[in-house]
Amino acid sequence: MSSKFSYILLLLPSVMLLSCSPTPQMNPPSSDTALNKHPLDQSEYRRFVLDNGLKVLLVSDPRFNKSAAAVHVGVGTLSNPKDRMGLAHFLEHMLFMGTEKYPEVDDYLNYINENGGSRNAYTTEDHTAYYFEINHQAFEGSIDRLAQFFISPLFTEQYTEREINAVHSEHQKNLESDSRRKWQVQRSFYREDHPANTFATGSLETLQEVSREELLDFHQNQYSANRMSLTLLGNTSLDDLEESARLYFAPIANRQLPPVSYDPVYLAEKATFRLISIEPIKELRSLELEFPLPISLLEHYQSKPASVLGSLIGHEGTGSLLALLKQQGLATGLSSGGYDITNDYGAFSINVDLTPKGLKNYREVVRLSLSYIALLEKEPYPSYYFGELKSIAQLDEIYSNKGEGTGYASRLVGQVADYPLAVAERVSYIFDREDPPAYRQLLSFLRPDNMIATLMAQGVETTDSEPYYGTQYSFTEDEAFYEQLLEVVPDPALHLPAANPFVPRQATIPDRSQRDDVVPAKLLDEEGLALYHVEDFEFLRPKVTLHYKLRFSTELMSLRRKVLLDTYTASVNESLNELSYPARIAGLSYSFGSGYEGVYFTVSGFDESAPRLFDSVLDHMQNLRLSEERFNALKDRIVRDFRNFPKQDAFRIAQFYNDEVLNRLNYRPEDRLAIAEELTLEDIEQFAAELYGQVFIEALVHGNISDAKAIELTRKLQEQLGVQTIDRQSTFTQTYLSQPDPEEFVRVEKLEVNNSCFWREYDAGTNSPHNRAIALILQGFMRGPFFTEMRSNQQLGYIVWAGPSAQRDIFHLYFIIQSSTHPADILEDRSDAFISTYPELLRALPAAKFDALKNAAAEEIKKQAKSIAEKAGKFNRLAFDFDGDFARDQKTLAALATITQEEIANFLQQVLGTETRSMRTTLALAKEHQAAREIETSFEDLEQWKDSRVYR
Numbered sequence: 001m002s003s004k005f006s007y008i009l010l011l012l013p014s015v016m017l018l019s020c021s022p023t024p025q026m027n028p029p030s031s032d033t034a035l036n037k038h039p040l041d042q043s044e045y046r047r048f049v050l051d052n053g054l055k056v057l058l059v060s061d062p063r064f065n066k067s068a069a070a071v072h073v074g075v076g077t078l079s080n081p082k083d084r085m086g087l088a089h090f091l092e093h094m095l096f097m098g099t100e101k102y103p104e105v106d107d108y109l110n111y112i113n114e115n116g117g118s119r120n121a122y123t124t125e126d127h128t129a130y131y132f133e134i135n136h137q138a139f140e141g142s143i144d145r146l147a148q149f150f151i152s153p154l155f156t157e158q159y160t161e162r163e164i165n166a167v168h169s170e171h172q173k174n175l176e177s178d179s180r181r182k183w184q185v186q187r188s189f190y191r192e193d194h195p196a197n198t199f200a201t202g203s204l205e206t207l208q209e210v211s212r213e214e215l216l217d218f219h220q221n222q223y224s225a226n227r228m229s230l231t232l233l234g235n236t237s238l239d240d241l242e243e244s245a246r247l248y249f250a251p252i253a254n255r256q257l258p259p260v261s262y263d264p265v266y267l268a269e270k271a272t273f274r275l276i277s278i279e280p281i282k283e284l285r286s287l288e289l290e291f292p293l294p295i296s297l298l299e300h301y302q303s304k305p306a307s308v309l310g311s312l313i314g315h316e317g318t319g320s321l322l323a324l325l326k327q328q329g330l331a332t333g334l335s336s337g338g339y340d341i342t343n344d345y346g347a348f349s350i351n352v353d354l355t356p357k358g359l360k361n362y363r364e365v366v367r368l369s370l371s372y373i374a375l376l377e378k379e380p381y382p383s384y385y386f387g388e389l390k391s392i393a394q395l396d397e398i399y400s401n402k403g404e405g406t407g408y409a410s411r412l413v414g415q416v417a418d419y420p421l422a423v424a425e426r427v428s429y430i431f432d433r434e435d436p437p438a439y440r441q442l443l444s445f446l447r448p449d450n451m452i453a454t455l456m457a458q459g460v461e462t463t464d465s466e467p468y469y470g471t472q473y474s475f476t477e478d479e480a481f482y483e484q485l486l487e488v489v490p491d492p493a494l495h496l497p498a499a500n501p502f503v504p505r506q507a508t509i510p511d512r513s514q515r516d517d518v519v520p521a522k523l524l525d526e527e528g529l530a531l532y533h534v535e536d537f538e539f540l541r542p543k544v545t546l547h548y549k550l551r552f553s554t555e556l557m558s559l560r561r562k563v564l565l566d567t568y569t570a571s572v573n574e575s576l577n578e579l580s581y582p583a584r585i586a587g588l589s590y591s592f593g594s595g596y597e598g599v600y601f602t603v604s605g606f607d608e609s610a611p612r613l614f615d616s617v618l619d620h621m622q623n624l625r626l627s628e629e630r631f632n633a634l635k636d637r638i639v640r641d642f643r644n645f646p647k648q649d650a651f652r653i654a655q656f657y658n659d660e661v662l663n664r665l666n667y668r669p670e671d672r673l674a675i676a677e678e679l680t681l682e683d684i685e686q687f688a689a690e691l692y693g694q695v696f697i698e699a700l701v702h703g704n705i706s707d708a709k710a711i712e713l714t715r716k717l718q719e720q721l722g723v724q725t726i727d728r729q730s731t732f733t734q735t736y737l738s739q740p741d742p743e744e745f746v747r748v749e750k751l752e753v754n755n756s757c758f759w760r761e762y763d764a765g766t767n768s769p770h771n772r773a774i775a776l777i778l779q780g781f782m783r784g785p786f787f788t789e790m791r792s793n794q795q796l797g798y799i800v801w802a803g804p805s806a807q808r809d810i811f812h813l814y815f816i817i818q819s820s821t822h823p824a825d826i827l828e829d830r831s832d833a834f835i836s837t838y839p840e841l842l843r844a845l846p847a848a849k850f851d852a853l854k855n856a857a858a859e860e861i862k863k864q865a866k867s868i869a870e871k872a873g874k875f876n877r878l879a880f881d882f883d884g885d886f887a888r889d890q891k892t893l894a895a896l897a898t899i900t901q902e903e904i905a906n907f908l909q910q911v912l913g914t915e916t917r918s919m920r921t922t923l924a925l926a927k928e929h930q931a932a933r934e935i936e937t938s939f940e941d942l943e944q945w946k947d948s949r950v951y952r
């Protein structure tokens with residue numbers, strides 16, 4: 001029995017998982033006890049349905065850092081009235097604009113901001129979700145506020161008009177997003193009488209003059225308690241959580257609305273090859289094969305045929321579809337998977353990133369994709385593969401970090417809505433039974449007559465323009481090619497994946513007593529190396545995290561070497577790809593990348609398998625296994641990323657311009673591009689051969705691992721790479737602009753995109769524990785007022801941000817607005833007028849609110865890491881960015897205790913005041929925007945200007 005299985009794991013700290021675990025016959029648990037959990041896992045669950053039909057799942061866990069809630073309403077954009085595209089999404093926005101009980105606009109947002117929280121919402125085809133996280137003591141107040149969305153929304157006329165602008169701004173922000181442009185063209189090919197043929201976001205045109213009545217109508221005719229699900233995650237008892245759920249959510253009206261049902265066929269079968277060709281904005285090359293699924297995948301949660309199939313077709317190891325496409329020089333990446341769109345239908349898709357050769361021969365890519373599907377049809381049901389996925393899921397259920405906050409709450413509420421309430425929280429771990437017929441049925445839909453292909457690349461032939469986004473596209477049908485596709489057989493180079501070598505053979509709970517006061521010790525401190533190690537006593541998981549940073553000498557940080565370094569790290573990742581894919585499936589993760597200060601290398605996962613992956617990465621760091629063709633495909637991708645730089649969101653480009661001033665060393669994409677274009681595989685191999693000539697290693701090893709083993713792995717890294725050591729002082733360290741005296745720096749840039757951006761940063765001194773305490777208070781205080789004024793009241797744009805930030809030792813306050821309607825200098829004028837009111841706003845804050853902010857700051861400092869990997873990341877920062885000051889949090893807490901409201905008001909006066917401020921402003925103007933006034937920039941030659949400043 002399944003409960004016996006969990007007992008074995010709980011009582012015996014050492015258990016052979018794969019070899020001796022009985023096949024658990026997992027009937028849904030009848031009580032609230034989870035089946036398999038770690039002995040330190042104190043989470044408890046309770047589930048019930050309120051009298052009004054609302055489904056509830058409660059999670060109580062004393063170790064949660066934040067409380068969280070999520071609401072799922074089973075209605076989305078597919079329920080838009082035909083003449084009101086975007087209404088479901090618009091209503092989602094309007095629920096934030098006040099309720100009868102809490103009539104003030106942004107009351108909910110401000111309450112959450114002031115109490116250390118965050119919130120969001122989204123609308124999909126078949127549902128709308130609202131979720132937030134917040135400090136525990138403010139949980140009840142926020143539950144009450146959220147519940148009122150569904151009881152008594154105001155839909156005030158004044159804000160209805162204004163919020164249309166916010167949604168329109170959101171659409172303007174999306175206008176140049178190639179993925180959204182593609183989705184909209186694809187939707188227009190779905191059956192005209194099916195709601196899937198819709199425009200989801202809404203815009204000024206589609207939402208013009210939406211009345212309060214229309215919103216009330218939609219709310220009354222579509223929102224109903226029996227279409228809703230709720231999760232509450234808190235650190236109080238299940239009884240307390242249940243009381244809140246009943247008190248605040250029972251008043252939601254049950255309008256007895258049946259679940260929305262949909263015609264399962266959104267795209268009819270047709271005996272031809274259907275191809276949509278799209279001209280993208282960015283330099284992209286992709287092919288998507290979409291297979292509509294006129295069935296629900298949800299009922300197959302015990303056998304998960306879509307996970308098995310998606311993981312096989314998307315496999316990147318030897319014998320996989322991607323490996324063959326790469327070998328033939330046709331592709332650089334691939335993803336695949338099946339998903340539900342509604343309870344009645346879904347889709348399966350294969351997405352391929354093409355090389356120039358792959359674009360020319362896209363039909364060969366289609367043919368090979370179907371060839372892999374033909375292989376799956378011929379092969380028996382892959383029972384061994386199901387077994388691997390099941391083993392990993394079992395390990396994950398016991399040992400993984402389940403998460404907390406908005407991420408966990410919103411994931412759970414989706415599971416509550418879609419699956420039996422009895423298994424809602426553990427549905428992703430359930431691999432109860434193999435179901436070959438369900439697998440075969442799913443496979444049977446992956447046919448050429450049940451397929452529509454989308455090719456996206458610059459220069460494809462187009463004939464039409466899509467009305468909502470203006471995307472250029474064409475549509476063709478080809479019967480002759482279709483006939484060929486019917487004849488496709490398995491290619492001899494394709495085969496199913498071999499047994500996964502990274503699946504742990506055993507996993508045991510470390511036999512130690514729990515403590516959470518252990519900090520890293522410096523094991524090695526010598527020329528060329530600093531190694532910190534700390535054994536885990538807090539989580540008692542059979543897991544490790546290894547952090548390595550390889551720093552190079554200052555004179556090696558030239559532009560050319562930076563481009564070589566970035567291309568080299570990308571090459572190592574490409575070389576590792578066939579191997580890292582099964583590792584990722586088996587719960588390991590690794591990252592290998594580069595920054596200005598050198599190479600970053602992290603491996604994380606089960607203690608048994610992580611060292612094996614570590615060895616493989618070491619091997620590929622030295623011996624790249626890349627053909628000329630694969631390297632060129634990779635280079636093409638890197639070069640296109642640089643070329644696509646000016647076509648990104650305006651705020652990202654403005655951020656680059658800001659960082660270029662802030663960071664002492666910061667190379668421009670266009671300069672990097674020129675070098676990257678010329679690189680050859682030989683250049684990279686040569687570079688790799690001498691790269692580790694002079695290195696200083698910063699290492700931190702954390703988890704279920706001894707100090708001897710930590711030293712052994714680190715020595716292996718030194719030896720295998722043939723590292724020649726240098727001292728820490730000779731390595732390059734990035735420094736940041738420090739503006740101690742009043743100074744106003746301005747730069748103006750013209751963009752190629754349709755949004756302007758205002759980006760402002762104030763120098764706020766050093767990142768000391770005292771200033772960090774101030775920053776944490778300001779984090780809760782600054783965001784809300786700027787958002788309410790600039791977005792809700794002045795409707796300048798969809799992206800409106802304000803808050804504190806830090807770069808190692810430098811501390812800033814930032815204000816950012818992206819706008820499709822206002823040029824950047826107008827954004828600046830409006831911002832300046834408002835920013836100047838901040839000191840007074842803070843002075844005027846009621847004492848109770850200030851105390852709440854202070855309390856939220858203390859909670860933020862006391863926040864506990866949730867996993868070994870997260871804790872290792874934190875230790876690593878403290879070890880190397882803050883000189884091993886592992887008591888920094890305690891110092892910040894002590895500083896926080898003494899800070900007064902008056903002190904912060906004075907601080908804001910000093911930092912933001914026009915006489916005393918030191919600041920950087922980037923005004924990035926959209927291609928259609930003209931500055932409204934003359935603007936003087938602060939420099940003629942930026943490098944010269946930087947040479948004359950202080951960086952530290």
Ligand SMILES: [Zn+2]
Pocket residue numbers: 089093167170
């Ligand atoms: Zn929105």
